[in-house]
Amino acid sequence: AQSVTQLGSHVSVSEGALVLLRCNYSSSVPPYLFWYVQYPNQGLQLLLKYTTGATLVKGINGFEAEFKKSETSFHLTKPSAHMSDAAEYFCAVSESQGYSTLTFGKGTMLLVSP
Protein backbone atom coordinates (compact mmCIF):
# COMPACT_ATOMS: atom_id res chain seq x y z
CA ALA A 1 0.00 0.00 0.00
CA GLN A 2 1.13 3.54 -0.71
CA SER A 3 0.23 6.92 0.69
CA VAL A 4 1.30 10.54 0.34
CA THR A 5 1.15 13.33 2.90
CA GLN A 6 1.49 16.94 1.85
CA LEU A 7 2.03 19.29 4.75
CA GLY A 8 0.05 22.49 4.42
CA SER A 9 -3.04 22.85 2.25
CA HIS A 10 -1.97 26.43 1.48
CA VAL A 11 1.48 28.02 1.26
CA SER A 12 1.94 31.76 0.76
CA VAL A 13 5.14 33.35 -0.47
CA SER A 14 6.19 36.69 -1.84
CA GLU A 15 7.38 37.05 -5.39
CA GLY A 16 11.11 36.32 -5.48
CA ALA A 17 11.06 34.25 -2.28
CA LEU A 18 11.99 30.60 -1.92
CA VAL A 19 9.23 28.08 -2.57
CA LEU A 20 9.19 24.90 -0.45
CA LEU A 21 6.33 22.43 -0.72
CA ARG A 22 6.60 19.37 1.47
CA CYS A 23 5.79 15.79 0.56
CA ASN A 24 6.27 12.59 2.55
CA TYR A 25 5.36 9.17 1.25
CA SER A 26 5.04 5.60 2.35
CA SER A 27 5.53 2.66 0.04
CA SER A 28 6.21 -1.03 0.56
CA VAL A 29 8.44 -1.19 -2.52
CA PRO A 30 10.93 1.29 -4.02
CA PRO A 31 8.79 4.19 -5.15
CA TYR A 32 8.57 6.35 -8.18
CA LEU A 33 7.72 9.91 -7.13
CA PHE A 34 6.07 12.73 -9.02
CA TRP A 35 5.05 16.36 -8.69
CA TYR A 36 2.15 17.63 -10.75
CA VAL A 37 0.85 21.18 -11.09
CA GLN A 38 -2.77 22.09 -11.76
CA TYR A 39 -3.71 25.53 -13.01
CA PRO A 40 -7.37 26.60 -12.79
CA ASN A 41 -9.56 24.82 -15.32
CA GLN A 42 -6.62 22.90 -16.72
CA GLY A 43 -5.45 19.31 -16.50
CA LEU A 44 -2.64 18.10 -14.30
CA GLN A 45 0.79 18.75 -15.78
CA LEU A 46 3.89 16.80 -14.80
CA LEU A 47 6.55 19.03 -13.23
CA LEU A 48 9.17 16.40 -12.50
CA LYS A 49 9.62 12.79 -11.50
CA TYR A 50 12.08 10.55 -9.70
CA THR A 51 12.47 6.97 -10.89
CA THR A 52 16.06 5.82 -10.34
CA GLY A 53 19.52 7.35 -10.33
CA ALA A 54 20.23 10.91 -9.24
CA THR A 55 18.17 11.84 -6.21
CA LEU A 56 18.02 15.53 -7.11
CA VAL A 57 15.71 15.94 -10.07
CA LYS A 58 15.08 19.07 -12.04
CA GLY A 59 11.81 19.86 -13.70
CA ILE A 60 10.11 22.52 -15.72
CA ASN A 61 9.76 26.17 -14.74
CA GLY A 62 12.82 26.09 -12.46
CA PHE A 63 11.44 23.58 -9.96
CA GLU A 64 13.46 20.77 -8.44
CA ALA A 65 12.93 18.06 -5.86
CA GLU A 66 15.18 15.77 -3.87
CA PHE A 67 14.39 12.16 -3.04
CA LYS A 68 15.52 11.39 0.51
CA LYS A 69 14.95 7.72 1.25
CA SER A 70 15.95 7.99 4.92
CA GLU A 71 13.34 10.70 5.46
CA THR A 72 10.77 9.24 3.01
CA SER A 73 10.48 12.73 1.57
CA PHE A 74 10.32 14.34 -1.85
CA HIS A 75 10.04 18.08 -1.18
CA LEU A 76 9.58 20.50 -4.07
CA THR A 77 11.60 23.73 -4.20
CA LYS A 78 12.15 26.74 -6.41
CA PRO A 79 14.70 29.44 -5.50
CA SER A 80 12.60 32.41 -6.58
CA ALA A 81 8.82 32.44 -6.87
CA HIS A 82 7.07 34.05 -9.79
CA MET A 83 3.48 35.21 -9.92
CA SER A 84 2.81 32.61 -12.61
CA ASP A 85 3.70 29.82 -10.15
CA ALA A 86 0.43 30.33 -8.30
CA ALA A 87 -1.39 27.02 -8.73
CA GLU A 88 -2.17 23.80 -6.89
CA TYR A 89 0.63 21.26 -6.58
CA PHE A 90 0.19 17.54 -6.08
CA CYS A 91 2.76 15.01 -4.98
CA ALA A 92 2.18 11.44 -6.13
CA VAL A 93 3.75 8.01 -5.69
CA SER A 94 3.59 4.84 -7.72
CA GLU A 95 5.23 1.48 -7.33
CA SER A 96 8.30 0.91 -9.42
CA GLN A 97 7.11 -2.54 -10.36
CA GLY A 98 4.19 -3.43 -12.57
CA TYR A 99 1.81 -0.86 -13.92
CA SER A 100 1.57 2.65 -12.71
CA THR A 101 -1.54 3.86 -10.96
CA LEU A 102 -0.73 7.00 -9.05
CA THR A 103 -1.56 7.70 -5.42
CA PHE A 104 -1.85 11.45 -4.88
CA GLY A 105 -1.58 13.68 -1.87
CA LYS A 106 -4.33 16.17 -1.08
CA GLY A 107 -2.50 19.00 -2.77
CA THR A 108 -0.97 22.30 -1.71
CA MET A 109 -2.23 25.60 -3.07
CA LEU A 110 0.67 27.98 -3.68
CA LEU A 111 -0.23 31.64 -3.35
CA VAL A 112 2.26 34.24 -4.61
CA SER A 113 1.93 37.86 -3.57
CA PRO A 114 3.64 40.82 -5.28
Added chain:
Amino acid sequence: GAGVSQTPSNKVTEKGKYVELRCDPISGHTALYWYRQSLGQGPEFLIYFQGTGAADDSGLPNDRFFAVRPEGSVSTLKIQRTERGDSAVYLCASSLGQGANNEQFFGPGTRLTVL
Protein backbone atom coordinates in the same frame (compact mmCIF):
# COMPACT_ATOMS: atom_id res chain seq x y z
CA GLY B 1 -0.41 17.15 -31.19
CA ALA B 2 -3.76 16.82 -29.51
CA GLY B 3 -3.81 16.00 -25.84
CA VAL B 4 -6.33 14.04 -23.83
CA SER B 5 -9.82 15.41 -24.27
CA GLN B 6 -12.86 14.88 -22.09
CA THR B 7 -16.49 15.62 -22.75
CA PRO B 8 -18.57 17.19 -21.48
CA SER B 9 -16.52 19.70 -19.51
CA ASN B 10 -19.42 20.17 -17.13
CA LYS B 11 -22.39 17.95 -16.38
CA VAL B 12 -25.25 18.79 -14.05
CA THR B 13 -27.73 16.04 -13.31
CA GLU B 14 -30.36 15.12 -10.78
CA LYS B 15 -30.04 12.48 -8.12
CA GLY B 16 -30.98 9.09 -9.48
CA LYS B 17 -30.14 9.83 -13.11
CA TYR B 18 -27.65 8.02 -15.33
CA VAL B 19 -24.60 9.80 -16.77
CA GLU B 20 -21.84 8.99 -19.23
CA LEU B 21 -18.47 10.73 -19.29
CA ARG B 22 -16.22 10.38 -22.33
CA CYS B 23 -12.44 10.35 -22.63
CA ASP B 24 -10.43 10.58 -25.85
CA PRO B 25 -6.83 9.59 -25.12
CA ILE B 26 -3.76 10.63 -27.04
CA SER B 27 -3.54 8.65 -30.26
CA GLY B 28 -1.42 5.52 -29.85
CA HIS B 29 -1.61 5.45 -26.07
CA THR B 30 -2.54 1.95 -24.97
CA ALA B 31 -2.97 2.68 -21.26
CA LEU B 32 -5.91 4.71 -19.98
CA TYR B 33 -6.78 5.71 -16.42
CA TRP B 34 -9.78 7.26 -14.72
CA TYR B 35 -9.42 9.24 -11.50
CA ARG B 36 -11.91 11.14 -9.37
CA GLN B 37 -11.05 14.40 -7.62
CA SER B 38 -13.41 15.52 -4.90
CA LEU B 39 -13.34 19.05 -3.52
CA GLY B 40 -10.21 19.65 -1.48
CA GLN B 41 -8.72 16.26 -2.29
CA GLY B 42 -6.15 14.88 -4.64
CA PRO B 43 -7.18 12.64 -7.53
CA GLU B 44 -8.14 9.09 -6.53
CA PHE B 45 -7.69 6.14 -8.83
CA LEU B 46 -10.82 4.49 -10.21
CA ILE B 47 -9.92 2.14 -13.06
CA TYR B 48 -7.08 1.34 -15.46
CA PHE B 49 -7.31 -0.06 -19.00
CA GLN B 50 -4.55 -1.69 -20.96
CA GLY B 51 -5.94 -1.88 -24.47
CA THR B 52 -9.60 -2.89 -24.36
CA GLY B 53 -9.55 -4.68 -21.04
CA ALA B 54 -9.88 -3.29 -17.55
CA ALA B 55 -6.63 -4.40 -15.95
CA ASP B 56 -7.52 -2.97 -12.54
CA ASP B 57 -10.93 -1.71 -11.43
CA SER B 58 -10.20 -1.84 -7.71
CA GLY B 59 -10.82 1.89 -7.30
CA LEU B 60 -14.44 1.87 -8.47
CA PRO B 61 -16.43 2.76 -5.34
CA ASN B 62 -19.41 0.48 -5.98
CA ASP B 63 -21.35 -1.32 -8.70
CA ARG B 64 -23.05 1.89 -9.86
CA PHE B 65 -19.80 2.78 -11.59
CA PHE B 66 -18.71 1.06 -14.78
CA ALA B 67 -16.27 1.91 -17.57
CA VAL B 68 -15.66 0.56 -21.06
CA ARG B 69 -13.08 0.94 -23.77
CA PRO B 70 -14.42 -1.29 -26.56
CA GLU B 71 -11.90 -0.45 -29.30
CA GLY B 72 -8.90 0.32 -27.15
CA SER B 73 -9.13 4.05 -27.71
CA VAL B 74 -12.09 6.12 -26.45
CA SER B 75 -13.35 5.25 -22.99
CA THR B 76 -16.69 5.95 -21.33
CA LEU B 77 -17.25 6.09 -17.60
CA LYS B 78 -20.84 5.28 -16.73
CA ILE B 79 -22.55 6.10 -13.45
CA GLN B 80 -25.99 4.72 -12.66
CA ARG B 81 -28.46 6.08 -10.10
CA THR B 82 -26.24 9.07 -9.35
CA GLU B 83 -25.97 10.31 -5.77
CA ARG B 84 -24.98 13.73 -4.45
CA GLY B 85 -21.75 12.19 -3.19
CA ASP B 86 -20.75 11.43 -6.77
CA SER B 87 -20.22 15.15 -7.39
CA ALA B 88 -16.56 15.61 -8.28
CA VAL B 89 -14.18 16.25 -11.16
CA TYR B 90 -13.55 13.08 -13.12
CA LEU B 91 -10.11 12.98 -14.69
CA CYS B 92 -8.87 10.80 -17.49
CA ALA B 93 -5.22 10.13 -18.27
CA SER B 94 -3.42 8.13 -20.91
CA SER B 95 0.12 6.84 -21.33
CA LEU B 96 2.12 5.17 -24.06
CA GLY B 97 2.27 1.91 -22.15
CA GLN B 98 2.06 0.46 -18.71
CA GLY B 99 4.81 0.97 -16.18
CA ALA B 100 5.61 4.04 -14.14
CA ASN B 101 8.28 5.17 -16.60
CA ASN B 102 5.47 6.05 -18.99
CA GLU B 103 4.21 9.54 -18.20
CA GLN B 104 0.50 9.88 -17.67
CA PHE B 105 -1.01 12.79 -19.60
CA PHE B 106 -4.17 14.18 -18.03
CA GLY B 107 -7.24 15.68 -19.62
CA PRO B 108 -8.94 18.79 -18.23
CA GLY B 109 -11.62 16.74 -16.49
CA THR B 110 -15.40 16.61 -16.39
CA ARG B 111 -17.01 18.43 -13.49
CA LEU B 112 -20.04 16.41 -12.41
CA THR B 113 -22.64 18.03 -10.18
CA VAL B 114 -25.46 15.90 -8.82
CA LEU B 115 -28.34 17.98 -7.45
